[in-house]
Amino acid sequence: MNFFEQTGKVAIGSRLRMLTDKVTEDGAQIYKLYNIDMQPKWFPVFYSLAQGEEKTITELARDIGHSHPSVSKIISEMLKKGYVKESKDKTDGRRNLVSLSKKGVEISKEIEDQLIDVNAAVEEISAQSQNKLWEAIGEWEFLLEQKSLLRRVMEKKKERDSLKVQIVDYKPEYQEAFRALNVEWISHYFTMEESDYKALDNPQGYILDRGGYILLALYEGEPLGVCALIKMDDGEYNFELAKMAVSPKAQGKNVGFLLAGAVVEKAKSLGAAKIYLESNTILKPAINLYHKLGFQKVAGKPTPYTRCNIQMELVL
Amino acid sequence: MNFFEQTGKVAIGSRLRMLTDKVTEDGAQIYKLYNIDMQPKWFPVFYSLAQGEEKTITELARDIGHSHPSVSKIISEMLKKGYVKESKDKTDGRRNLVSLSKKGVEISKEIEDQLIDVNAAVEEISAQSQNKLWEAIGEWEFLLEQKSLLRRVMEKKKERDSLKVQIVDYKPEYQEAFRALNVEWISHYFTMEESDYKALDNPQGYILDRGGYILLALYEGEPLGVCALIKMDDGEYNFELAKMAVSPKAQGKNVGFLLAGAVVEKAKSLGAAKIYLESNTILKPAINLYHKLGFQKVAGKPTPYTRCNIQMELVL
């Protein structure tokens, strides 16, 4: 098993599967040892029924943590052996009440010695181990219940990505990147308009000199995201979030979220009251992002862009 | 998961399987998160090949602990994706040398971040656990390697059975059992002979009074095994092990071994030099038992029994 020590914990799934196989392997042999005509996979169902009460297929499935078709199949196999009997529920014709037959009850008595011995064997292994497998499984079940492995990995990914992403202020040397990243997506989804060129060709005069700001997200030093805060001339101290662009290369690297978050923080620290933005509903990831940051849909503002079909606002 | 706390450790296989499923479940999603077009089940093969060298199907299978058909199938799937390339070994036409293609090497670089994050996620779970699953698996793998679960269960069974089996000296009240148990097997496999009746009908006169002994094995108080030591009249102080019978009810309960062992001990403690016995090779379990106790095949002694086709002897 040296292999798994090399791969690292990613392989925990594979490794678990192999141990499962090894533990399960001997199952059939063990029943044979006790002269019990039973398949290992029947055991959970069998045990659940041995508690005495009649149970439906679905109840059994929930009990033992299998899907109901699995239980359905197991029951039909046990039926063939005569270990269980079925009866229709009188008040509910869909339900199939299953219980141990006389023969099944006999088997359940014969099986007791086996349970004792297997238990003892497992305990023996436990006693020779520093780390208790049984308890470790319980802890994992609990922790995965709280938060799935996928969710945990997503968090780790975000953490790591965040370290690589650096938010910086605009400098003239970034003008080309600011232009290119915006042209890329605008011309992909729509067509460039008059006001686009104005802002992208001359961010200094059109945005910064008018009291606006531009932030960039550098991923490992390379500018992969840009976003402008344009001062609005509505009499109050509000900004429009505009010209936000993230390179497809940065997809899934959390760049958009970090950048937009930084922009909101910037506006807040400047003492702005509101951030306004215009977008289009076909840009679903963007809309989702704005929503996540707290932007709410508003309507009715005049806009120079034909591509705008949704307007949003965040009160700071 | 309350269910498993009730069943006891017998269900460790089921429980392991369910945890395996849960851990594996998210696998495909995780690859998607990193935009990697790969199936979780490919990972072990992929990882093994990423070490650089060309490997054959069989080498890969051994490496990752799968069967070779499994690897064969995985390789053919990865081939379709263009992640690996095959080439025939020039010196051995059977071998199929597999290595990562250029595309595969690219993927292996992309995958690195994912390995880091999954590792971190697993470590996080570990840090929140008292019992380390990863290490516990390692310990189980080691201990099962040393001695399989089946073997351990067998030992536990023997221990428990031995406690229930009691070896006692013959008393007149056991004469019926002594007779019945012997008649059962002799008439099942052969036919009762003159000398059988003599010994079975009158053990006192025919065996005990002539310096012989009879031991019985009681299983939970019930006599299920009998065995006689008949003093031989060959001039030395030797015994013949005879009229050994174990009830089919006691099958697999270790009764035969305990009984025969006790008989050998008895002879030894009496200062006998040898134990001799006659049997038939169709009684395989019996022959095995004698063999296990150290009896060796001998030949040439005269015998009154037509059913005897093998003679054995144990020098004490």
Next chain:
DNA sequence: TATATTTGCGTAACTGATTACGTAATTAAT
């Protein structure tokens, strides 16, 4: 040198689970 055994590996069938889907019975809603 001929023959037997071993090895590599692909195909086929099986296994123990799953998800997907369909049908019938029950319950809820209008």
Next chain:
DNA sequence: ATTAATTACGTAATCAGTTACGCAAATATA
């Protein structure tokens, strides 16, 4: 009282592995 939604559960297809088997190539043996 219909109609819609939910529930119970069986069948079929799928999945990721396995064992069984057979062929061809290589190696060992007589």
